[in-house]
Amino acid sequence: MCGIVGVIARTPVNQLIYDALLLLQHRGQDAAGIVTMQGTKCFMHKARGMVRDVFRTRNMRGLPGNVGLGQVRYPTAGNAYSEEEAQPFYVNAPFGIVLVHNGNLTNAPVLKAELFEIDRRHINTESDTEVLINILAHELEKAARNLPLTPAEIFRAVGAVHRRLKGSYAVVALIAGHGLLAFRDPHGIRPLSMGAGPDGEVMLASESVAIEGSGFKVQRDIAPGEAVFIDEQGTVHTHQCAATPTLHPCIFEFVYLARPDSVMDGISVYQARLNLGETLAQRLISTMPPSDVDVVIPIPESSRPSAMQLAHKIGKPYREGFVKNRYVGRTFIMPGQAVRKKSVRQKLNAIGVEFKGRNVLLVDDSIVRGTTSKEIVQMAREAGANKVYMASAAPPVRFPNVYGIDMPTKEELIAHGRSIEEIRQFIGADALIYQDVDAMKRVIGALNPKISSFEASCFDGHYITGDVSAGDFAAMEAQRKLQFDEEDENNRSRLALQSASEDRT
Incomplete structure (x- = not known):
């Protein structure tokens, strides 16, 4: 999951x-x-x-x-610590192409x-x-x-790209001297929207909120x-x-990834x-007496709408019980478990x-x-709660995700191979209620009947591209281990530098 944007206008676009x-x-x-x-x-x-830290006035x-185009990166493939793998990427032939990408190619190796062997092109990173x-x-x-580069030739090239790539990809690219190109994978897994400005400008972005917040009018999804x-x-x-396009948007976008003020694929x-x-309220009522609950408290931020609706449905007060430090990143998308675990108490009080x-x-x-x-x-519990119940607006995450979400190995997923009771014991809650998979698909899908199904592999284990094997999971696990080893090395290096600095003072 990354965020991408592209703009073509009649005035400078850097600030946009x-x-x-x-x-x-x-x-x-x-x-x-x-x-x-x-x-x-x-x-x-x-x-x-x-x-805000990467870009200064100079x-x-x-x-x-x-x-121009831009990207905010959330690493799911390659090296999370390499500046070389930050996007955009550039190649000088043909024409000069610059590209940003949201998603994950399952057949990248x-x-x-x-x-290397056929196209005679060298790849220098793991991205x-x-x-x-x-x-x-x-x-x-x-x-x-031997032809001028017309839209017809560009679209022919994109068709060939679709035939070669597997996985998820929303792409925005610049072709020097020609214009701005955007395309979305044939399953529509990752989102991409288009909007228009008052003076004929065009913007493409991962979420509608970026288009609206920039003063553009959202036109449609790609x-x-x-x-x-x-x-x-x-x-x-x-x-x-694409020869046989079908719409299977990632359901985790609606559960967690996207901003609540965005509209994606008509939802x-x-x-x-x-x-x-x-x-989730219906699930809770069938699991335990609502009278056992005194107050409903969301874990900021993404769960607030679900928590409010649940509280209303069971007739219990909704309260903000945690204050979030907005200057700590989203815990789920931090690279590395050590950094993620440390940040929880810095993030919430x-x-x-x-x-x-x-x-x-x-x-x-x-x-x-x-x-x-x-x-x-x-x-x-430390704050004095008598009993602590936990409810998840999403079903148990039991399977790795290969389409651009940081869930690449089953060993990292608490629900893989564990019962609900075992998960409850691990997190220390007095009760644990999960969303139902079919109910999740049904109530989100009802908001746009044109969507027949979702990409929900982390919940149901069904990989819609049909090319994911046990060997792929083994390769991802090996890459993950290397990433963790590098993270440990980076942490040791930072500690050594900090210790040396303290010694000098």
Whole structure:
């Protein structure tokens, strides 16, 4: 899960892209990057860190041009600590292409070998985005060989890209001297929306909130398999480039990833979470007497709509029992379990008066690894709660995700191979209530009848691209171990530097 944006306008776009990335910061906090284009020359700045820290006035001044794109990164493939793997990525042939990508390619190792052995292209990082941009470059070169680069050739190249790639991908790219290209995978797993500005500007972004918050009007979602090309004159060309496109948006976007004020594939994220709260209330009523609950308390932020609706449904007061430190990143998307665990108490503080002597029902959007839930249950007890019940607006996360969410190995998932009772004991709650998988799909899907099914593999184990094997999971687990080893090395290095600094003082 990353946040991407692209803009083509008649005036400089650097500030527009910066502001849009701030609105997408929740989708990635590891790194940020912007590239702009003036004529056929690209100007780029990217680095690890939050948007506000990566870009200073001097950096913004170095990003001229009326067309550009940007990304906030949340690493699910490659090296979380490498600045080289921050996006955008650039290749100089053909034409000069710059690209940002949200998603995860499931056949990246095969493609990497093909690029080297057949396409004669070298890949220098572990990022699947570098694989993707080289595939696109190769197919554009083939499609436009001895021909002018017209929208028809671009769409032919995107069609070839669709035939080669597997997995999830929402892409925005700049083609030097030609314009802005965007496309979405044939299953529509990762989101991508398009909007228009008052003076004919066009913006593409991962979420509608980035478009609306930038003063643009949301027009529509990019369809699965569709490509959109905006030429330098601002003319929009569109074409369906996939042979058999089907819409299977990632259901975890509605559960947790997206901002509640976004609309994705015709579904209000806020309304989806209200609906989840209603079905969760029904689940609770069938599990335990609502009279056992004195107060309903959400775990900020994503669970608030579900918690409010649940409290209303069971007739119990809704209270804010935790204060969130907004200057600590989203725990779920922090790289590394050690950093994630340490951040929980820095991120949340309990309001004792809401807990003391009460039976509290804590509502979270989901329970992934269980470590955060365990810490929060303990915080509630320390604040004086009589009993602590936990409810998850999402079903148990039992399977790895391969489409761009940081759930790559089953060993990290608290629900994999454990019963609800075993999970309850691990997190230390007096009762644990989970959402039902079918109910989740039904109440979110009801908001847009055109969606026949969702990508919900982390809940149901069904991988819609049909190319995921046990060997893929083994490879992901090996890569994860290397990432953790690198994280430990980085932590040791930081501690050594801190110790040396303290010794000098």
